[in-house]
Each structure stands twice: as C-alpha cells, then as structure tokens.
Amino acid sequence: MGVLSNLFTAIRGGAREAGEAVVDANAVRIFEQEIVDAKNHIKKAKDSLTTVMAEKMQSARKLDAIKNDITENELYATKALDQGNEALAIEVAEKIASLEGGLAEQQHIHDNCAAHIEKLKAQIQGAERQISENERQLNMIKTTESVHKATSAISDNFMSSGSKIINAKESLERIKKRQQMREDKLKAAQALNSDDYDQSLQNKLKEAGIMESSSSNANAVLERLKAKK
Amino acid sequence: MNLQDLGLYLTDASLEGYKFECQLVPGEVEVLQVVIEGFQEIPVYISVTDTQILCITYLFSEDEVNPESKSQMTEQMLEMNIPMPLTSFASIQGRYVVFGALSxxxxxxDVAHEVVTLGENSVDALSVMAEYLK
Structure with missing residues (x-):
C-alpha cells in the first residue's frame, strides 16, 4: 500500500538515471533495524508470557487448595453443629470466612494473570503480523531496487547499441520482409522437391504410349550396340 | 543463473528452428544481449536479480506513438497482456517493452524458450501496435 505508492513516486521522481538508487539505502537499513527490534520485542513479550502463565498456574493451584480447605472446614463446622458445639462451629466459621477472603484475593490474582496473558498474546500476534508485513514490504523495496538496476543497465546498453536509430515500424518491416523471404524460399524449395508433378505426367505419357518407357529405351540402346558390331 | 554460461548454452542451442547470437555486457548489473536469428532488430536483454531472471525486449519509444491514440494503445496492451503467453507489456524510462520474468x-x-517466445510475441505485438505509431 503505502510502500508501493512511495516506490512509484521514487521511480517517477528523481531516480531515473541509471545506477542511481531508487530507495535510500539508509532508509532500508532503518527499516531492517525496525524489523529486528520488533522481533526482539516479541521475544521479550514471549518471555513475560511464559512467566505470567506460570503465575496463573500457581495461582490456580492455590485457588484449588483454598477451595479444598473451605470444603473441609465446612464439613468440620457442620459436624460441630451436629454435636451441638456452637462455639467450635463459630470458630471454624471464622476460619472459613478468612479462607473465603483469601479465595477472593487469589481469584483476583488469577483473573489478572488471565487478562495479562490475553493481552500479551494479542500483542505478540499483532507484532508478528506487523513483522511479516514489514518483511513483505522490504522484499518489495529490494526487488524494485534490483529490477530498477537491471532495467537501467539494459536500457543503457540498448541506448548505446544504436538500436535507437531504427524506429519500430522500420524494424517490423525488416522482420516481416525477412519472414516473407524465408517463406518464399521454403515454398520454392518445396516446389523443387515436388518433381512428383513431372513424374506423374511422364507416367501418364508412358502409359498412353506417347512417351517411351525407360525399359524400351534400354532395348533401343541394346539394339544400337548390336548394330555397331 | 550465470549469464555467461547461459550465453554459451544459447549460442550452441537451436530452439524451434531459431539460432541465437549472444553478447555479455559487463557492468554493475550484467546484461546478456541475445539476438534471435531473423529478429535482429529486436534483441532480448536478460539480467538476473536476487529474485528473478528478467528478459526484456524494447518495442518503441514514447515519441513514436501518436499522441492522440496513446490511451487506446495502452488499453490494447492491457487487454493483450493475459492472452499473450509468458510475455507482458511494461514501460521503462520512456520506452514500451515486453518482458518475461522467470524464477x-x-x-x-526454460530461458531459451522464454527468449524465443518473447521474440515471436514482440513481432506480434509490434504488428498490432503499429497502427498507433507515427
């Protein structure tokens, strides 16, 4: 998108001389550095992602432990109540209440971790997409650059070769004339090869007895030789 | 792809009845000029970049085009682009060209085949575009 239109501007603009760079080499280096930096960022983000994921697992384990604790104590409290031991039941209930406080706190940590993980994952995905986009654009810049160099070299060579003296219409005429000549030659050669035509005519003449066949010619020669004796 | 080797190959080769004459032009970017027998006026220029092999033939310059039929001509070029196999129209520094890009x-x-195709297509393209020229 942006890069391509920039490239067009660059090509249309100043850098039309052969050998002149289309793209500022320094700009390309900066662009490449940006890609390297972005990759480093991703690496760091992945490191913290690993840490946060570990924290979340830890916190999940703690949550489970507290929940188990609560269930266990609820059982104790019920049993104490069953035994009519109100005082003990209250004591256990207080412990449960405090456990529940810890549970809420741990749940909060767990939720925070989960949110953080989502955020990091989104960041990494975004950065990875950005990098591949940057790399695609960098590729395009480099290709444009090398194509420009190549076409400039070709163009220089073409200009200096004197081909410019002849215009396209003349070139076309010459080529066509040559092609026509080649076709004519081909036809002539074919016509030469097609002695078949003469052959068939001769055959007809021989059949009709108008022309002597070669065997009768041989006989004539033999007769002549015999006569000479 | 080494252009010198390609030049040697083409000089020895004969493809579809065509013979080639090659000349390597040294420089920052090497260019191989290939003249196809019978198409001396429209040589094929080959150069190699990081990503592709470019084969280019120059058709005519912008000055040769009738100004009033230029847009019609470019329209026709766009329409011919796909039906014309292995060859595309482009413009380089004020000149119309046909080119083929190879891996x-x-x-x-493959390059030899491309060169012959480019030569034949150039003649066809010139025949079609001649009506737009001065």
Whole structure:
C-alpha cells in the first residue's frame, strides 16, 4: 500500500538515471533495524508470557487448595453443629470466612494473570503480523531496487547499441520482409522437391504410349550396340 | 543463473528452428544481449536479480506513438497482456517493452524458450501496435 505508492513516486521522481538508487539505502537499513527490534520485542513479550502463565498456574493451584480447605472446614463446622458445639462451629466459621477472603484475593490474582496473558498474546500476534508485513514490504523495496538496476543497465546498453536509430515500424518491416523471404524460399524449395508433378505426367505419357518407357529405351540402346558390331 | 554460461548454452542451442547470437555486457548489473536469428532488430536483454531472471525486449519509444491514440494503445496492451503467453507489456524510462520474468531456479532450456517466445510475441505485438505509431 503505502510502500508501493512511495516506490512509484521514487521511480517517477528523481531516480531515473541509471545506477542511481531508487530507495535510500539508509532508509532500508532503518527499516531492517525496525524489523529486528520488533522481533526482539516479541521475544521479550514471549518471555513475560511464559512467566505470567506460570503465575496463573500457581495461582490456580492455590485457588484449588483454598477451595479444598473451605470444603473441609465446612464439613468440620457442620459436624460441630451436629454435636451441638456452637462455639467450635463459630470458630471454624471464622476460619472459613478468612479462607473465603483469601479465595477472593487469589481469584483476583488469577483473573489478572488471565487478562495479562490475553493481552500479551494479542500483542505478540499483532507484532508478528506487523513483522511479516514489514518483511513483505522490504522484499518489495529490494526487488524494485534490483529490477530498477537491471532495467537501467539494459536500457543503457540498448541506448548505446544504436538500436535507437531504427524506429519500430522500420524494424517490423525488416522482420516481416525477412519472414516473407524465408517463406518464399521454403515454398520454392518445396516446389523443387515436388518433381512428383513431372513424374506423374511422364507416367501418364508412358502409359498412353506417347512417351517411351525407360525399359524400351534400354532395348533401343541394346539394339544400337548390336548394330555397331 | 550465470549469464555467461547461459550465453554459451544459447549460442550452441537451436530452439524451434531459431539460432541465437549472444553478447555479455559487463557492468554493475550484467546484461546478456541475445539476438534471435531473423529478429535482429529486436534483441532480448536478460539480467538476473536476487529474485528473478528478467528478459526484456524494447518495442518503441514514447515519441513514436501518436499522441492522440496513446490511451487506446495502452488499453490494447492491457487487454493483450493475459492472452499473450509468458510475455507482458511494461514501460521503462520512456520506452514500451515486453518482458518475461522467470524464477531464479529456471533451467537454461526454460530461458531459451522464454527468449524465443518473447521474440515471436514482440513481432506480434509490434504488428498490432503499429497502427498507433507515427
């Protein structure tokens, strides 16, 4: 998108001389550095992602432990109540209440971790997409650059070769004339090869007895030789 | 793809009844000029970049085009682009060209085929475009 239109501007603009760079080499280096930096960022983000994921697992384990604790104590409290031991039941209930406080706190940590993980994952995905986009654009810049160099070299060579003296219409005429000549030659050669035509005519003449066949010619020669004796 | 080797290959080769005459032009970017027998006026120029092998033939310059029929001509070029196999129209520094781009891993035979196709297509393209020229 942006890069391509920039490239067009660059090509249309100043850098039309052969050998002149289309793209500022320094700009390309900066662009490449940006890609390297972005990759480093991703690496760091992945490191913290690993840490946060570990924290979340830890916190999940703690949550489970507290929940188990609560269930266990609820059982104790019920049993104490069953035994009519109100005082003990209250004591256990207080412990449960405090456990529940810890549970809420741990749940909060767990939720925070989960949110953080989502955020990091989104960041990494975004950065990875950005990098591949940057790399695609960098590729395009480099290709444009090398194509420009190549076409400039070709163009220089073409200009200096004197081909410019002849215009396209003349070139076309010459080529066509040559092609026509080649076709004519081909036809002539074919016509030469097609002695078949003469052959068939001769055959007809021989059949009709108008022309002597070669065997009768041989006989004539033999007769002549015999006569000479 | 080594252009010198390609030049040697083409000089020895004969493809579809055509013979080639090659000349390597040294420089920052090497260019191989290939003249196809019978098409001396429209040589094919080959150069190699990081990503592709470019084969280019110059058709005519912008000055040769009738100004009033230029847009019609470019329209026609766009329409011919796809039906014309292995060859596309482009414009380089004020000149209309046809070109073919090949993978850097192409074989010599592929390049030779491209060169012949480009030569034949150039003549066709010139015949069609002649009506737009001065």
């Amino acid at each position: 850097i891993n192409s074989r010599f035979e």
